Amino acid sequence: MAKRVLVVDDEMDVRTFISTLLDSNGYKVVVAENGEQGWQKFQEKEPDLITLDVMMPKESGIKMYRDIKTNPNFASVPVLVISGLARKTFLHSQKVLDKFKGQSVPEPEGYIEKPPEPDELMGEVKRLIG
Amino acid sequence: MKACGQPPYPNLLVIDDEPGIRSMMSLSLGADGYKVRTAADGAEGLKLFKEQQPDIVLTDIKMPGLDGIEVLKRIKSMSPDTEVIVITGHGDMDLAVRSLQLMASDFVTKPVSDQALEVALKRAAERLTLKAQLASYTHDLERRVAEATAKVVAAERLAAVGQTVSALVHSLKNMLAGLKGGIYMVGQGMERCQKQLTDEGMRMLERNLVRVQDLVGDMMTIAKPRQPQMEPVSLKELLTEAQRIMAAEAEGKGVEIKVEYPEGEGPVALADRRMILEAFLNLVSNGIDAAAEVEGGEVVLSTAGNFRGVCLMVRDNGPGLEPEAAQNIFQGFYSTKGAAGTGLGLMVAQKTAGEHGGRVDFVNLPDQGAMFRLRLPAAEQSAGQETQEVAAGEPRGSAG
Numbered sequence: 001m002a003k004r005v006l007v008v009d010d011e012m013d014v015r016t017f018i019s020t021l022l023d024s025n026g027y028k029v030v031v032a033e034n035g036e037q038g039w040q041k042f043q044e045k046e047p048d049l050i051t052l053d054v055m056m057p058k059e060s061g062i063k064m065y066r067d068i069k070t071n072p073n074f075a076s077v078p079v080l081v082i083s084g085l086a087r088k089t090f091l092h093s094q095k096v097l098d099k100f101k102g103q104s105v106p107e108p109e110g111y112i113e114k115p116p117e118p119d120e121l122m123g124e125v126k127r128l129i130g
Numbered sequence: 131m132k133a134c135g136q137p138p139y140p141n142l143l144v145i146d147d148e149p150g151i152r153s154m155m156s157l158s159l160g161a162d163g164y165k166v167r168t169a170a171d172g173a174e175g176l177k178l179f180k181e182q183q184p185d186i187v188l189t190d191i192k193m194p195g196l197d198g199i200e201v202l203k204r205i206k207s208m209s210p211d212t213e214v215i216v217i218t219g220h221g222d223m224d225l226a227v228r229s230l231q232l233m234a235s236d237f238v239t240k241p242v243s244d245q246a247l248e249v250a251l252k253r254a255a256e257r258l259t260l261k262a263q264l265a266s267y268t269h270d271l272e273r274r275v276a277e278a279t280a281k282v283v284a285a286e287r288l289a290a291v292g293q294t295v296s297a298l299v300h301s302l303k304n305m306l307a308g309l310k311g312g313i314y315m316v317g318q319g320m321e322r323c324q325k326q327l328t329d330e331g332m333r334m335l336e337r338n339l340v341r342v343q344d345l346v347g348d349m350m351t352i353a354k355p356r357q358p359q360m361e362p363v364s365l366k367e368l369l370t371e372a373q374r375i376m377a378a379e380a381e382g383k384g385v386e387i388k389v390e391y392p393e394g395e396g397p398v399a400l401a402d403r404r405m406i407l408e409a410f411l412n413l414v415s416n417g418i419d420a421a422a423e424v425e426g427g428e429v430v431l432s433t434a435g436n437f438r439g440v441c442l443m444v445r446d447n448g449p450g451l452e453p454e455a456a457q458n459i460f461q462g463f464y465s466t467k468g469a470a471g472t473g474l475g476l477m478v479a480q481k482t483a484g485e486h487g488g489r490v491d492f493v494n495l496p497d498q499g500a501m502f503r504l505r506l507p508a509a510e511q512s513a514g515q516e517t518q519e520v521a522a523g524e525p526r527g528s529a530g
Contacts, residue, residue, distance in 0.1 A: 011304050013334045017311025020327065024318060055300065084303035115307035118314050 003129050004028040006047035008038035008064065009082070010056040014114070018051055018082070021118055022125065035059030039067060047077065049129045051121075052108075054083040054090060062093065069105045078128045080110035082121070087111045136163045139185035139213075139255050144168045145175035145201060146190040146217065151242070155188070158244060159251075172196025176204055179212075186213045186235075186254050191225050199229060206233050211261055213254035217242060301345060308338035348474040351408075351481065358402035358485050362509035365433040365442055366396035368407055372431055376414050380429070383422035387414075390432040397435025399506040401486050406442075406506065409482035412475035413444045413490070413502045420448030420500065439488070440508045445501035450494040460490075479504065 005027050007018045019029040030045045032038035036059040042050065050068070054061040061081065068074045081090060091107060098104055110124040142164045144155045152168040159166050167182055169175035172195050179187065187205055191198035202214050213235040218226045226237045235257060236250040315331025318324070369389050380387045399406065414429060421427030429446045451459070459476050480490045488506040495501055 011307065013308035013311050013338060014304065016330065016334065017307065017314060020311075020315055020318065020330075024322075084300040084307075114303040115310040117310070 002026055002028045003048040004030065004045060005125070005129075006030045006032065006038065006042055006045060006050045008032045008035065008050060008056075008061065009053040010034055011053070014053070014082075018116070018121070021121060025122055025125075027125070035061055035064035038064050042068070042074070042077075049078050049080060049125065051080045051082050051125075054081060054085050062097070065108065066094075066097065066103070066105055070103060075106075078109035080112065080124055080128060081108045082112045082114060082116055084114045086113060137251070137255060139258050140164050141182065141184040141186070142166045143175065143178055143182060143184040143187045144189075145170075145172065145187065145193070145198070147171055147193045148190070151190070151217075151240075155242070155247075159247075162248075164251075172198070172201045175201055179205055180208070183209070184212070185258055186215065186251065188215045188217060190217045191222060191229065192219060199225065199232065202229055202232050202234055211258070213258055215250050215254060298345075302342075305338045305341050305345070308334055308341070312338060345474070348478050351478050352474065356405070356485060358405055358482075360400050360402060360486075362398045363401045363403045363406060364395065364398055365435070365440060366392055368403075368410060368442060369431045369433060371407060372410055372414050375411060376418065379415065380418050383418055383427070385418045385421045385427040385429060387418075388428055388430045390430060392433055397433050397440035398509040399435075399440045399486075400509040401506050405482050406486070406504070409479040409490075410442050410444075410504055412479045413442075413504060416475060417444040417446040417448070417500075417502065420450075421446040423448050424498075435508055437508065440506055441488075442504040442506075443501055445495060445499060447499040450498065450500050451492065456492075456494075459492075 005022050007015055007022070007029055008031075009015050009018070010033050015031045015033075019031055022029050030041050030047060032041045034056045038050070038052070038061075039059070041047075042064075052061045052065060054065075061083070065079060065081070068077060068079065081087075083090060090111065094105055094107070109128055112121060112124060140163060142159060144152055144159075144166055146152050146155075146168070147170055149170070152170070156166045156168055167178055167184065169178050171193055172189075175187075175189060176196070187201075189198045189201050193201075196204075198216050202216060205212055205214055210233070214233075216226065216229040216234045216237045217240060218229075218237050219240050222239075226239075229237060235254050238246045238250050312331045312334035315334060316328050317331075319326070319328030319331055369391065373387050373389050376387060414431065417429040418427075421429050424447060427447060429444055432443045432445075434441055434443065460480050476490065483489045483504055483506065486506050488504065490502060490504050492500055492502045
Protein backbone atom coordinates (compact mmCIF):
# COMPACT_ATOMS: atom_id res chain seq x y z
CA MET A 1 0.00 0.00 0.00
CA ALA A 2 1.20 3.46 -0.83
CA LYS A 3 2.74 5.33 2.07
CA ARG A 4 0.92 8.45 3.19
CA VAL A 5 2.66 11.79 3.65
CA LEU A 6 1.20 14.83 5.38
CA VAL A 7 2.51 18.08 3.85
CA VAL A 8 2.17 21.10 6.13
CA ASP A 9 3.06 24.49 4.63
CA ASP A 10 1.23 27.80 4.51
CA GLU A 11 2.64 28.57 1.08
CA MET A 12 0.33 27.24 -1.61
CA ASP A 13 3.08 26.90 -4.21
CA VAL A 14 5.26 24.91 -1.86
CA ARG A 15 2.37 22.59 -1.05
CA THR A 16 1.68 22.10 -4.74
CA PHE A 17 5.34 21.51 -5.48
CA ILE A 18 5.91 18.96 -2.72
CA SER A 19 2.57 17.22 -3.31
CA THR A 20 3.24 16.84 -7.02
CA LEU A 21 6.72 15.55 -6.34
CA LEU A 22 5.50 12.98 -3.81
CA ASP A 23 2.50 12.05 -5.89
CA SER A 24 4.60 11.37 -8.96
CA ASN A 25 6.86 9.17 -6.83
CA GLY A 26 3.96 7.02 -5.73
CA TYR A 27 3.10 8.46 -2.35
CA LYS A 28 -0.34 9.43 -1.10
CA VAL A 29 -0.46 13.08 -0.06
CA VAL A 30 -2.53 14.96 2.47
CA VAL A 31 -2.01 18.74 2.78
CA ALA A 32 -2.52 21.27 5.57
CA GLU A 33 -1.99 25.04 5.67
CA ASN A 34 -0.86 25.55 9.25
CA GLY A 35 -0.02 23.78 12.48
CA GLU A 36 -3.59 23.73 13.70
CA GLN A 37 -4.95 22.12 10.53
CA GLY A 38 -1.86 19.93 10.39
CA TRP A 39 -2.45 18.52 13.86
CA GLN A 40 -6.06 17.77 13.00
CA LYS A 41 -5.16 15.97 9.75
CA PHE A 42 -2.32 14.18 11.46
CA GLN A 43 -4.75 12.57 13.87
CA GLU A 44 -7.35 11.84 11.18
CA LYS A 45 -5.13 10.44 8.47
CA GLU A 46 -2.33 8.79 10.48
CA PRO A 47 0.41 9.56 7.96
CA ASP A 48 3.69 7.65 7.72
CA LEU A 49 5.69 10.87 7.39
CA ILE A 50 5.17 14.58 7.87
CA THR A 51 6.90 17.33 5.94
CA LEU A 52 6.64 20.38 8.12
CA ASP A 53 7.18 24.08 7.55
CA VAL A 54 8.15 26.09 10.63
CA MET A 55 7.08 29.68 10.17
CA MET A 56 3.36 29.67 9.50
CA PRO A 57 0.54 31.95 10.64
CA LYS A 58 -1.96 30.78 13.26
CA GLU A 59 -0.05 27.83 14.67
CA SER A 60 3.61 27.45 13.84
CA GLY A 61 5.36 24.24 12.95
CA ILE A 62 7.33 24.43 16.19
CA LYS A 63 4.27 23.76 18.32
CA MET A 64 3.03 20.98 16.07
CA TYR A 65 6.48 19.39 16.07
CA ARG A 66 6.67 19.40 19.84
CA ASP A 67 3.09 18.17 20.19
CA ILE A 68 3.97 15.16 18.06
CA LYS A 69 7.32 14.40 19.61
CA THR A 70 6.17 14.68 23.23
CA ASN A 71 3.24 12.34 22.69
CA PRO A 72 4.29 8.67 23.07
CA ASN A 73 1.57 7.58 20.64
CA PHE A 74 2.89 9.79 17.85
CA ALA A 75 6.57 10.32 18.56
CA SER A 76 7.65 7.51 16.24
CA VAL A 77 6.23 9.20 13.13
CA PRO A 78 9.21 10.74 11.31
CA VAL A 79 9.16 14.47 10.67
CA LEU A 80 10.99 16.08 7.78
CA VAL A 81 11.22 19.80 8.41
CA ILE A 82 11.23 21.90 5.24
CA SER A 83 11.79 25.50 6.21
CA GLY A 84 13.35 28.78 5.25
CA LEU A 85 14.93 28.72 8.70
CA ALA A 86 18.49 27.47 8.88
CA ARG A 87 18.73 24.07 10.56
CA LYS A 88 21.01 25.53 13.23
CA THR A 89 18.44 28.21 14.09
CA PHE A 90 15.66 25.66 14.36
CA LEU A 91 17.70 23.36 16.60
CA HIS A 92 18.71 26.30 18.77
CA SER A 93 15.07 27.31 19.23
CA GLN A 94 14.27 23.75 20.23
CA LYS A 95 17.03 23.69 22.84
CA VAL A 96 15.79 26.95 24.32
CA LEU A 97 12.24 25.59 24.45
CA ASP A 98 13.50 22.33 25.99
CA LYS A 99 15.12 24.28 28.80
CA PHE A 100 12.14 26.56 29.24
CA LYS A 101 9.60 23.75 29.35
CA GLY A 102 11.79 21.19 31.07
CA GLN A 103 11.31 18.76 28.20
CA SER A 104 13.74 16.92 26.01
CA VAL A 105 12.48 16.79 22.46
CA PRO A 106 14.59 14.87 19.91
CA GLU A 107 15.91 16.47 16.74
CA PRO A 108 13.73 16.01 13.67
CA GLU A 109 14.48 12.95 11.57
CA GLY A 110 15.21 15.10 8.54
CA TYR A 111 15.80 18.75 7.76
CA ILE A 112 15.81 20.54 4.42
CA GLU A 113 16.26 24.27 3.97
CA LYS A 114 14.02 25.98 1.45
CA PRO A 115 14.00 26.03 -1.48
CA PRO A 116 13.98 22.21 -1.57
CA GLU A 117 15.72 20.39 -4.43
CA PRO A 118 13.49 17.62 -5.82
CA ASP A 119 16.28 15.02 -5.62
CA GLU A 120 17.29 15.95 -2.11
CA LEU A 121 13.69 15.90 -0.92
CA MET A 122 12.93 12.52 -2.47
CA GLY A 123 16.20 11.17 -1.12
CA GLU A 124 15.19 12.12 2.40
CA VAL A 125 11.65 10.78 2.03
CA LYS A 126 12.97 7.43 0.75
CA ARG A 127 15.55 7.28 3.53
CA LEU A 128 12.84 7.84 6.14
CA ILE A 129 9.94 5.70 4.93
CA GLY A 130 11.19 3.85 1.89
CA MET B 131 49.21 74.63 65.17
CA LYS B 132 51.14 71.46 64.43
CA ALA B 133 52.76 71.16 61.09
CA CYS B 134 51.81 67.98 59.32
CA GLY B 135 53.15 68.26 55.83
CA GLN B 136 51.55 69.95 52.85
CA PRO B 137 47.78 70.25 53.29
CA PRO B 138 45.71 68.85 50.37
CA TYR B 139 44.17 72.23 49.56
CA PRO B 140 46.89 74.74 50.41
CA ASN B 141 45.66 77.92 48.73
CA LEU B 142 44.00 80.15 51.29
CA LEU B 143 42.62 83.64 51.17
CA VAL B 144 42.19 85.50 54.44
CA ILE B 145 40.00 88.62 54.44
CA ASP B 146 40.05 90.67 57.60
CA ASP B 147 40.17 94.38 58.30
CA GLU B 148 42.36 93.86 61.40
CA PRO B 149 46.04 93.80 60.41
CA GLY B 150 46.94 91.83 63.56
CA ILE B 151 44.70 88.93 62.62
CA ARG B 152 45.94 88.94 59.03
CA SER B 153 49.57 88.70 60.06
CA MET B 154 48.88 86.18 62.82
CA MET B 155 47.03 83.87 60.40
CA SER B 156 49.63 84.28 57.69
CA LEU B 157 52.34 83.21 60.04
CA SER B 158 50.51 80.44 61.78
CA LEU B 159 48.93 78.90 58.67
CA GLY B 160 52.06 79.52 56.59
CA ALA B 161 53.94 77.40 59.12
CA ASP B 162 51.44 74.61 58.51
CA GLY B 163 52.23 74.61 54.80
CA TYR B 164 49.42 76.81 53.55
CA LYS B 165 49.97 79.48 50.94
CA VAL B 166 48.16 82.38 52.50
CA ARG B 167 47.10 85.56 50.77
CA THR B 168 45.42 88.32 52.67
CA ALA B 169 43.07 91.18 51.92
CA ALA B 170 42.13 94.10 54.18
CA ASP B 171 38.51 94.45 53.04
CA GLY B 172 35.75 92.77 51.07
CA ALA B 173 36.43 94.52 47.78
CA GLU B 174 40.11 93.64 47.80
CA GLY B 175 39.23 90.12 48.92
CA LEU B 176 36.92 89.57 45.96
CA LYS B 177 39.51 90.97 43.59
CA LEU B 178 42.15 88.58 44.93
CA PHE B 179 39.67 85.73 44.90
CA LYS B 180 39.07 86.19 41.17
CA GLU B 181 42.79 86.35 40.49
CA GLN B 182 43.97 83.52 42.69
CA GLN B 183 41.02 81.12 42.82
CA PRO B 184 41.89 79.84 46.30
CA ASP B 185 40.37 76.57 47.54
CA ILE B 186 39.38 77.94 50.90
CA VAL B 187 38.47 81.48 51.99
CA LEU B 188 38.50 82.74 55.56
CA THR B 189 36.59 85.97 55.94
CA ASP B 190 35.77 88.21 58.83
CA ILE B 191 32.07 89.00 59.12
CA LYS B 192 32.15 92.53 60.34
CA MET B 193 34.12 94.73 58.00
CA PRO B 194 33.67 98.25 56.70
CA GLY B 195 32.46 98.40 53.12
CA LEU B 196 31.53 94.95 51.82
CA ASP B 197 30.92 92.87 54.93
CA GLY B 198 31.64 89.15 55.28
CA ILE B 199 28.06 88.12 54.49
CA GLU B 200 28.20 89.97 51.19
CA VAL B 201 31.64 88.53 50.40
CA LEU B 202 30.30 85.05 51.16
CA LYS B 203 27.29 85.56 48.88
CA ARG B 204 29.39 86.77 45.97
CA ILE B 205 32.01 84.06 46.27
CA LYS B 206 29.36 81.34 46.47
CA SER B 207 27.59 82.76 43.44
CA MET B 208 30.84 82.80 41.46
CA SER B 209 32.22 79.52 42.71
CA PRO B 210 29.78 77.34 44.68
CA ASP B 211 32.43 74.73 45.41
CA THR B 212 34.79 77.08 47.21
CA GLU B 213 34.82 76.52 50.93
CA VAL B 214 34.19 79.73 52.87
CA ILE B 215 34.85 79.82 56.60
CA VAL B 216 33.55 82.92 58.37
CA ILE B 217 35.17 84.49 61.37
CA THR B 218 32.73 85.98 63.86
CA GLY B 219 33.11 87.94 67.05
CA HIS B 220 31.58 86.82 70.35
CA GLY B 221 27.86 87.41 70.36
CA ASP B 222 27.59 87.37 66.59
CA MET B 223 25.65 84.12 66.66
CA ASP B 224 22.88 85.52 64.46
CA LEU B 225 25.41 86.44 61.80
CA ALA B 226 27.06 83.03 62.11
CA VAL B 227 23.76 81.28 61.55
CA ARG B 228 22.95 83.60 58.67
CA SER B 229 26.31 82.78 57.06
CA LEU B 230 25.68 79.04 57.41
CA GLN B 231 22.34 79.53 55.69
CA LEU B 232 24.26 81.17 52.88
CA MET B 233 26.31 78.03 52.53
CA ALA B 234 29.36 79.00 54.54
CA SER B 235 31.28 75.84 55.34
CA ASP B 236 31.90 76.66 58.91
CA PHE B 237 32.52 79.48 61.35
CA VAL B 238 35.17 80.20 63.96
CA THR B 239 34.91 82.77 66.69
CA LYS B 240 37.35 85.43 67.69
CA PRO B 241 39.76 85.20 69.28
CA VAL B 242 40.60 82.47 66.81
CA SER B 243 42.19 79.48 68.44
CA ASP B 244 44.65 77.41 66.43
CA GLN B 245 42.74 74.31 67.31
CA ALA B 246 39.37 75.61 66.13
CA LEU B 247 40.96 76.84 62.91
CA GLU B 248 42.67 73.52 62.31
CA VAL B 249 39.40 71.63 62.74
CA ALA B 250 37.55 74.04 60.45
CA LEU B 251 40.21 73.80 57.74
CA LYS B 252 40.34 70.01 58.01
CA ARG B 253 36.58 69.76 57.58
CA ALA B 254 36.73 72.15 54.63
CA ALA B 255 39.45 70.01 53.02
CA GLU B 256 37.38 66.87 53.55
CA ARG B 257 34.39 68.47 51.91
CA LEU B 258 36.54 69.55 48.98
CA THR B 259 37.84 66.00 48.61
CA LEU B 260 34.32 64.59 48.73
CA LYS B 261 33.12 67.06 46.14
CA ALA B 262 36.05 66.20 43.87
CA GLN B 263 35.33 62.49 44.23
CA LEU B 264 31.64 63.00 43.59
CA ALA B 265 32.42 65.06 40.49
CA SER B 266 34.76 62.37 39.24
CA TYR B 267 32.24 59.59 39.95
CA THR B 268 29.48 61.56 38.26
CA HIS B 269 31.66 62.23 35.29
CA ASP B 270 32.74 58.62 35.20
CA LEU B 271 29.15 57.48 35.52
CA GLU B 272 28.07 59.77 32.72
CA ARG B 273 30.89 58.46 30.58
CA ARG B 274 29.93 54.87 31.37
CA VAL B 275 26.26 55.54 30.65
CA ALA B 276 27.25 57.17 27.37
CA GLU B 277 29.42 54.17 26.48
CA ALA B 278 26.73 51.67 27.41
CA THR B 279 24.13 53.64 25.49
CA ALA B 280 26.33 53.73 22.42
CA LYS B 281 26.75 49.96 22.67
CA VAL B 282 23.01 49.38 22.98
CA VAL B 283 22.28 51.66 20.05
CA ALA B 284 24.86 49.86 17.93
CA ALA B 285 23.44 46.48 18.96
CA GLU B 286 19.92 47.61 18.16
CA ARG B 287 21.03 48.89 14.80
CA LEU B 288 22.74 45.59 14.09
CA ALA B 289 19.70 43.69 15.31
CA ALA B 290 17.47 45.77 13.04
CA VAL B 291 19.70 45.08 10.07
CA GLY B 292 19.87 41.42 10.99
CA GLN B 293 16.12 41.22 11.41
CA THR B 294 15.57 42.95 8.10
CA VAL B 295 17.97 40.68 6.30
CA SER B 296 16.64 37.49 7.84
CA ALA B 297 13.02 38.48 7.12
CA LEU B 298 14.00 39.34 3.58
CA VAL B 299 15.86 36.07 3.17
CA HIS B 300 12.86 34.17 4.48
CA SER B 301 10.58 35.84 1.94
CA LEU B 302 13.04 35.24 -0.84
CA LYS B 303 13.49 31.59 0.07
CA ASN B 304 9.75 31.06 -0.22
CA MET B 305 9.74 32.77 -3.60
CA LEU B 306 12.67 30.63 -4.69
CA ALA B 307 10.77 27.56 -3.53
CA GLY B 308 7.86 28.68 -5.70
CA LEU B 309 10.13 29.20 -8.70
CA LYS B 310 11.87 25.86 -8.20
CA GLY B 311 8.48 24.20 -7.79
CA GLY B 312 7.26 25.84 -10.99
CA ILE B 313 10.26 24.63 -12.95
CA TYR B 314 9.81 21.14 -11.58
CA MET B 315 6.12 21.09 -12.47
CA VAL B 316 6.73 22.35 -15.99
CA GLY B 317 9.44 19.70 -16.43
CA GLN B 318 7.22 16.93 -15.11
CA GLY B 319 4.32 18.08 -17.26
CA MET B 320 6.47 17.97 -20.37
CA GLU B 321 8.03 14.65 -19.46
CA ARG B 322 4.71 13.01 -18.80
CA CYS B 323 2.88 14.96 -21.48
CA GLN B 324 0.47 16.29 -18.90
CA LYS B 325 -0.58 19.76 -19.94
CA GLN B 326 -2.31 20.33 -16.63
CA LEU B 327 0.99 20.00 -14.74
CA THR B 328 2.79 22.28 -17.19
CA ASP B 329 0.07 24.90 -16.87
CA GLU B 330 0.12 24.73 -13.10
CA GLY B 331 3.92 25.06 -13.18
CA MET B 332 3.72 28.09 -15.45
CA ARG B 333 1.23 29.73 -13.11
CA MET B 334 3.56 29.08 -10.18
CA LEU B 335 6.45 30.64 -12.08
CA GLU B 336 4.38 33.70 -12.99
CA ARG B 337 3.04 34.15 -9.46
CA ASN B 338 6.46 33.99 -7.92
CA LEU B 339 8.04 36.24 -10.51
CA VAL B 340 5.39 38.82 -9.65
CA ARG B 341 6.20 38.38 -5.97
CA VAL B 342 9.88 39.00 -6.60
CA GLN B 343 8.99 42.07 -8.65
CA ASP B 344 6.65 43.35 -5.94
CA LEU B 345 9.25 42.83 -3.28
CA VAL B 346 11.84 44.75 -5.28
CA GLY B 347 9.28 47.49 -5.93
CA ASP B 348 8.37 47.73 -2.24
CA MET B 349 11.99 47.94 -1.23
CA MET B 350 12.65 50.68 -3.75
CA THR B 351 9.64 52.58 -2.42
CA ILE B 352 10.92 52.33 1.11
CA ALA B 353 14.51 53.15 0.26
CA LYS B 354 13.92 56.16 -1.97
CA PRO B 355 12.45 59.48 -1.00
CA ARG B 356 9.75 60.38 -3.52
CA GLN B 357 8.11 63.64 -4.38
CA PRO B 358 4.39 63.12 -4.93
CA GLN B 359 2.96 64.81 -8.02
CA MET B 360 -0.05 66.38 -6.37
CA GLU B 361 -3.30 66.82 -8.22
CA PRO B 362 -6.97 66.64 -7.28
CA VAL B 363 -7.91 62.94 -7.21
CA SER B 364 -11.47 61.67 -7.06
CA LEU B 365 -11.58 59.01 -4.38
CA LYS B 366 -14.81 57.67 -5.83
CA GLU B 367 -12.92 56.77 -9.00
CA LEU B 368 -10.16 55.13 -6.97
CA LEU B 369 -12.75 52.87 -5.28
CA THR B 370 -13.88 51.61 -8.69
CA GLU B 371 -10.34 51.12 -9.87
CA ALA B 372 -9.26 49.27 -6.73
CA GLN B 373 -12.25 46.96 -7.01
CA ARG B 374 -11.43 46.21 -10.64
CA ILE B 375 -7.73 45.53 -9.98
CA MET B 376 -8.26 43.37 -6.92
CA ALA B 377 -11.26 41.40 -8.23
CA ALA B 378 -9.21 38.41 -9.42
CA GLU B 379 -7.18 38.14 -6.23
CA ALA B 380 -10.33 38.36 -4.11
CA GLU B 381 -12.15 35.77 -6.16
CA GLY B 382 -9.20 33.39 -5.94
CA LYS B 383 -9.41 33.61 -2.16
CA GLY B 384 -13.18 33.35 -1.97
CA VAL B 385 -13.68 36.94 -0.84
CA GLU B 386 -16.26 39.38 -2.13
CA ILE B 387 -15.33 43.03 -2.67
CA LYS B 388 -18.16 45.49 -2.09
CA VAL B 389 -18.02 49.22 -2.70
CA GLU B 390 -20.02 51.85 -0.87
CA TYR B 391 -20.04 54.84 -3.20
CA PRO B 392 -20.45 58.33 -1.84
CA GLU B 393 -23.29 60.48 -3.10
CA GLY B 394 -22.46 62.90 -5.90
CA GLU B 395 -18.82 63.43 -6.77
CA GLY B 396 -17.62 62.42 -3.34
CA PRO B 397 -14.40 63.50 -1.60
CA VAL B 398 -11.46 64.74 -3.64
CA ALA B 399 -7.93 64.38 -2.28
CA LEU B 400 -4.87 66.38 -3.12
CA ALA B 401 -2.56 63.51 -3.94
CA ASP B 402 -0.34 61.66 -6.36
CA ARG B 403 -2.89 59.41 -8.00
CA ARG B 404 -0.57 56.51 -8.80
CA MET B 405 1.09 56.49 -5.38
CA ILE B 406 -2.21 56.65 -3.54
CA LEU B 407 -3.73 53.87 -5.60
CA GLU B 408 -0.70 51.68 -4.87
CA ALA B 409 -0.95 52.38 -1.14
CA PHE B 410 -4.70 51.74 -1.11
CA LEU B 411 -4.25 48.47 -3.01
CA ASN B 412 -1.89 47.33 -0.26
CA LEU B 413 -4.63 47.95 2.29
CA VAL B 414 -7.25 46.22 0.15
CA SER B 415 -4.95 43.25 -0.37
CA ASN B 416 -4.44 42.97 3.41
CA GLY B 417 -8.21 43.17 3.91
CA ILE B 418 -8.74 40.37 1.42
CA ASP B 419 -6.19 38.16 3.18
CA ALA B 420 -7.87 38.81 6.52
CA ALA B 421 -11.36 38.15 5.13
CA ALA B 422 -10.12 34.95 3.47
CA GLU B 423 -9.66 33.47 6.93
CA VAL B 424 -13.42 33.33 7.56
CA GLU B 425 -16.40 31.82 5.77
CA GLY B 426 -18.24 34.35 3.63
CA GLY B 427 -15.31 36.76 3.73
CA GLU B 428 -15.93 40.22 2.37
CA VAL B 429 -14.18 43.55 2.18
CA VAL B 430 -15.98 46.84 1.84
CA LEU B 431 -14.29 49.82 0.20
CA SER B 432 -15.58 53.27 1.01
CA THR B 433 -14.55 56.87 1.26
CA ALA B 434 -15.35 59.83 3.46
CA GLY B 435 -14.32 63.41 3.83
CA ASN B 436 -14.98 66.76 5.33
CA PHE B 437 -13.19 70.09 5.33
CA ARG B 438 -10.41 68.71 7.53
CA GLY B 439 -9.41 65.85 5.30
CA VAL B 440 -10.50 62.89 3.26
CA CYS B 441 -9.91 59.19 3.53
CA LEU B 442 -10.12 55.86 1.77
CA MET B 443 -11.32 53.00 3.91
CA VAL B 444 -11.20 49.22 3.75
CA ARG B 445 -13.08 47.15 6.24
CA ASP B 446 -13.04 43.39 6.36
CA ASN B 447 -14.95 40.78 8.33
CA GLY B 448 -11.85 38.79 9.14
CA PRO B 449 -10.61 37.91 12.63
CA GLY B 450 -9.41 41.44 13.49
CA LEU B 451 -5.96 42.33 14.76
CA GLU B 452 -4.39 40.69 17.79
CA PRO B 453 -2.88 43.20 20.23
CA GLU B 454 0.64 42.05 19.33
CA ALA B 455 -0.02 42.54 15.63
CA ALA B 456 -1.63 45.91 16.29
CA GLN B 457 1.63 47.10 17.82
CA ASN B 458 3.90 45.86 15.09
CA ILE B 459 2.11 46.05 11.79
CA PHE B 460 3.62 49.33 10.70
CA GLN B 461 7.13 48.01 11.13
CA GLY B 462 8.73 46.53 8.08
CA PHE B 463 8.84 42.76 7.83
CA TYR B 464 6.20 42.15 10.45
CA SER B 465 3.57 39.98 8.85
CA THR B 466 0.55 38.16 10.17
CA LYS B 467 0.44 36.16 6.97
CA GLY B 468 3.41 33.89 7.45
CA ALA B 469 5.19 33.11 4.23
CA ALA B 470 2.60 34.92 2.14
CA GLY B 471 3.51 38.36 3.45
CA THR B 472 6.78 40.23 3.37
CA GLY B 473 5.44 42.66 5.94
CA LEU B 474 6.27 45.57 3.67
CA GLY B 475 2.80 46.46 2.36
CA LEU B 476 1.64 48.53 5.32
CA MET B 477 5.02 50.16 5.65
CA VAL B 478 4.75 51.25 2.02
CA ALA B 479 1.20 52.54 2.55
CA GLN B 480 2.23 54.40 5.68
CA LYS B 481 5.22 55.97 3.94
CA THR B 482 3.08 57.06 1.01
CA ALA B 483 0.48 58.57 3.33
CA GLY B 484 3.24 60.38 5.20
CA GLU B 485 4.63 61.80 1.97
CA HIS B 486 1.18 63.30 1.38
CA GLY B 487 0.90 64.76 4.86
CA GLY B 488 -1.55 62.03 5.83
CA ARG B 489 -1.36 58.73 7.66
CA VAL B 490 -2.73 55.23 7.86
CA ASP B 491 -4.58 54.10 10.94
CA PHE B 492 -6.83 51.24 11.85
CA VAL B 493 -9.52 50.18 14.24
CA ASN B 494 -10.78 46.76 15.21
CA LEU B 495 -14.50 46.75 14.46
CA PRO B 496 -16.86 46.02 17.34
CA ASP B 497 -18.47 42.93 15.76
CA GLN B 498 -15.80 41.39 13.60
CA GLY B 499 -12.87 42.40 11.47
CA ALA B 500 -10.83 45.53 11.16
CA MET B 501 -10.94 48.78 9.25
CA PHE B 502 -7.91 50.51 7.79
CA ARG B 503 -8.05 54.15 6.78
CA LEU B 504 -5.75 56.01 4.45
CA ARG B 505 -6.10 59.64 5.50
CA LEU B 506 -5.16 62.40 3.09
CA PRO B 507 -5.46 66.16 2.83
CA ALA B 508 -8.52 67.38 0.92
CA ALA B 509 -7.94 69.03 -2.48
CA GLU B 510 -10.02 72.10 -1.76
CA GLN B 511 -12.03 73.05 1.23
CA SER B 512 -15.06 73.23 -1.04
CA ALA B 513 -14.32 69.85 -2.58
CA GLY B 514 -14.46 68.09 0.76
CA GLN B 515 -18.21 67.89 0.99
CA GLU B 516 -19.78 67.37 4.33
CA THR B 517 -20.42 63.73 3.75
CA GLN B 518 -20.06 61.34 6.61
CA GLU B 519 -17.65 62.23 9.35
CA VAL B 520 -14.17 60.84 8.75
CA ALA B 521 -13.75 59.59 12.26
CA ALA B 522 -15.97 56.54 12.22
CA GLY B 523 -15.18 55.52 15.76
CA GLU B 524 -12.09 56.22 17.75
CA PRO B 525 -9.07 54.43 16.38
CA ARG B 526 -7.57 52.03 18.83
CA GLY B 527 -4.27 52.07 17.08
CA SER B 528 -2.77 54.88 15.19
CA ALA B 529 0.46 55.23 13.41
CA GLY B 530 0.40 58.93 12.97
